Amino acid sequence: MIEARSLGLMRGGHWLFRHAAFSLHPGWKVGVVGVNGSGKSSFFALLMGALDPDEGTLSTPDASRLRILEQETKRVELAALDYVLSGDEELWTARQSLALKDPATVAAAHDVLERIDGYSAESRGARYLAGLGFSETDLARPVSEFSGGWQIRLNLARVLISRPEILLLDEPTNHLDLDATLWLEQWLREFQGTLLLISHDRDLLDSTIDHILAIEDNEIRVESGSYGTYERRRGERLAHQSALRKRQIAETERLQRFVDRFRAKATKARQAQSRIKALDRMEIAAAARVDSPVRFHFRDGQPGGNPMLALDHVNLGYDNKAVLRDLTLSIRPGMRLGLLGRNGAGKSTLIKALSGSLQPISGNITPSKTLSAGYFAQHQLDQLDLSSSAVDHLLRLSPGQGESGARGYLGGFGFSEERALVPVAPFSGGEKARLCLALLIWQSPNLLLLDEPTNHLDIGTRDALVEALSTYDGAVVVVSHDRYLLRTCCDEFALVADGRVQAYEGSLEDYAKWLAKGAISERAGASTGGRRAQRRDVALVRQQKAEARRPLTRRIEQLEQEMSHTQNELDELDTRMSDPALYQETDSAELAELTERSGRMRCKLTELEDAWLEAQTSMENMAQT
Numbered sequence: 001m002i003e004a005r006s007l008g009l010m011r012g013g014h015w016l017f018r019h020a021a022f023s024l025h026p027g028w029k030v031g032v033v034g035v036n037g038s039g040k041s042s043f044f045a046l047l048m049g050a051l052d053p054d055e056g057t058l059s060t061p062d063a064s065r066l067r068i069l070e071q072e073t074k075r076v077e078l079a080a081l082d083y084v085l086s087g088d089e090e091l092w093t094a095r096q097s098l099a100l101k102d103p104a105t106v107a108a109a110h111d112v113l114e115r116i117d118g119y120s121a122e123s124r125g126a127r128y129l130a131g132l133g134f135s136e137t138d139l140a141r142p143v144s145e146f147s148g149g150w151q152i153r154l155n156l157a158r159v160l161i162s163r164p165e166i167l168l169l170d171e172p173t174n175h176l177d178l179d180a181t182l183w184l185e186q187w188l189r190e191f192q193g194t195l196l197l198i199s200h201d202r203d204l205l206d207s208t209i210d211h212i213l214a215i216e217d218n219e220i221r222v223e224s225g226s227y228g229t230y231e232r233r234r235g236e237r238l239a240h241q242s243a244l245r246k247r248q249i250a251e252t253e254r255l256q257r258f259v260d261r262f263r264a265k266a267t268k269a270r271q272a273q274s275r276i277k278a279l280d281r282m283e284i285a286a287a288a289r290v291d292s293p294v295r296f297h298f299r300d301g302q303p304g305g306n307p308m309l310a311l312d313h314v315n316l317g318y319d320n321k322a323v324l325r326d327l328t329l330s331i332r333p334g335m336r337l338g339l340l341g342r343n344g345a346g347k348s349t350l351i352k353a354l355s356g357s358l359q360p361i362s363g364n365i366t367p368s369k370t371l372s373a374g375y376f377a378q379h380q381l382d383q384l385d386l387s388s389s390a391v392d393h394l395l396r397l398s399p400g401q402g403e404s405g406a407r408g409y410l411g412g413f414g415f416s417e418e419r420a421l422v423p424v425a426p427f428s429g430g431e432k433a434r435l436c437l438a439l440l441i442w443q444s445p446n447l448l449l450l451d452e453p454t455n456h457l458d459i460g461t462r463d464a465l466v467e468a469l470s471t472y473d474g475a476v477v478v479v480s481h482d483r484y485l486l487r488t489c490c491d492e493f494a495l496v497a498d499g500r501v502q503a504y505e506g507s508l509e510d511y512a513k514w515l516a517k518g519a520i521s522e523r524a525g526a527s528t529g530g531r532r533a534q535r536r537d538v539a540l541v542r543q544q545k546a547e548a549r550r551p552l553t554r555r556i557e558q559l560e561q562e563m564s565h566t567q568n569e570l571d572e573l574d575t576r577m578s579d580p581a582l583y584q585e586t587d588s589a590e591l592a593e594l595t596e597r598s599g600r601m602r603c604k605l606t607e608l609e610d611a612w613l614e615a616q617t618s619m620e621n622m623a624q625t
Helices: 040-048 081-085 087-099 103-115 119-130 138-139 150-159 178-190 202-208 225-241 242-265 268-288 347-356 379-384 388-399 404-413 429-444 459-470 483-487 509-525 531-577 588-623
Strands: 001-011 014-024 029-033 055-059 066-068 165-170 192-197 209-216 219-224 311-319 323-331 336-340 363-367 371-374 447-451 473-480 492-497 500-504
Touching: 001 040, 014 055, 014 209, 029 040, 029 225, 040 066, 040 165, 040 192, 055 473, 081 119, 081 138, 081 150, 087 103, 087 119, 103 119, 103 459, 119 138, 119 150, 119 178, 150 165, 150 178, 178 202, 178 268, 178 336, 178 509, 192 242, 202 225, 202 483, 209 225, 219 225, 225 588, 311 347, 323 347, 323 500, 336 404, 336 483, 347 371, 347 447, 371 429, 379 429, 388 404, 388 429, 404 429, 429 459, 447 459, 459 483, 473 483, 483 509, 492 509, 531 588
Parallel strands: 014 219, 029 192, 029 209, 066 165, 165 192, 336 473, 336 492, 371 447, 447 473
Antiparallel strands: 001 014, 001 055, 209 219, 311 323, 311 363, 492 500
């Protein structure tokens, strides 16, 4: 169990949190949430022993089975698969010992491998790497040959295979695409240990966690339930603050107009239902983010022609090798298109071609005369002038704007007047991404091309982006692993697969099933067993579903026991409080204590019932998939 007593941590002369007291029990899956800079990563550093508390204590179990996702990349020459396997030190030592000539050492190594299921580690590591987007030929490539983002994926596979009892993941999806995110989500569902997850991905949080550890207002609050439940409760708490009440009402009314508008536009049945659910979720979340410092909207650009961009029998690729073939596509005004497809299928290639940064191998790409395309991709963060301020970057686009106007505009993106005037070199990834968004929006494009725009953005900034896109009149083409963004901002999808781009009529849930079926088919096709391999895959899927339900079953049983125990305590308190003699005594201390305990027990019972209902709903949803 992880336990904090009067825990406090100070950074830069300010308290991140104080007087924190909580317990995290084995097997809990905890979402660690809070605005950027609130202390989430510092809390992880406390758990790992890299920082010492400034007051109080934080106790953890045996640190030998506590593992954290490393954000640093290593320029090592180990092959990718070997690097991943070396993440389990006991496994790696035993494997190395097998090469020694001492019989006793070799025998001991075999004992270790038998105990930790080490003989299957290589196939397990290969399966993890495949799930995270690596090809079979990548397994033997040296780690040093991979880019930084792919090295982070290697670090993720390395920590997952290390048999952790307590797993700390800080933004694990920042460098993942949608396919890899869905694979990781399934892995975390099946994980039997304790999970602490920092993430700005709503869907990932809601599908994997059962508790929230929130760092806000210099306090740490631990609650049971999903992220959606926490967001709703936080919204209710903020609603009671009179200073925010008026703003909340205006925000809710504005969102309602947006929801009504897009309900009317939704015409594709399966996508419409998914989209309406997502929009309803936006209304629930609105109250919880009214205090966000990030608020912006897209500036009106000139109307684009129709079509804004036309592709006619286009082949796209690199070094005259086509990735996408015979592509015919029109981008219409107001179009909201989400691109789906496996890693490497060509989604980013298509976005680059639409932006004009990649010329076709053959065929024609014809823009309208009034097209003004805005392109956002992760490499643009690296193109910022690190010695210049955010204001400097904006004034280079519009020298006549003036510093005061530039500061005011950047304030909507969360840059205070002081922060807008300092060099961007020490900015976090999230701040750099916000600045790139601000510079893009300033140019008033009528076509937005967004390639993973939410990487490094916190939930508040993601919400601001979603809301800004909801009122944007131009066309949008987006690639993203953030399903919340895709659901709320896309009216239609296109599937990029097998060198083609075709309209996709299903929902994101259908796409996830399509990916799962494809993975089974690939395994079956690669096997010489034919039908026997297919039957094994079906059995494997059935087993995986059963294993995925097992933690929920235990959770439901635990909640039922806690509800029964709490109800018994309440019954005993009610019996004591029904004694008339209690109200005739001059000393009311006992009555006050019983009343206070009764209130706490009733609140606890309500929370347990909410958590039980959520767990039951999750169980029913899993049974339907």
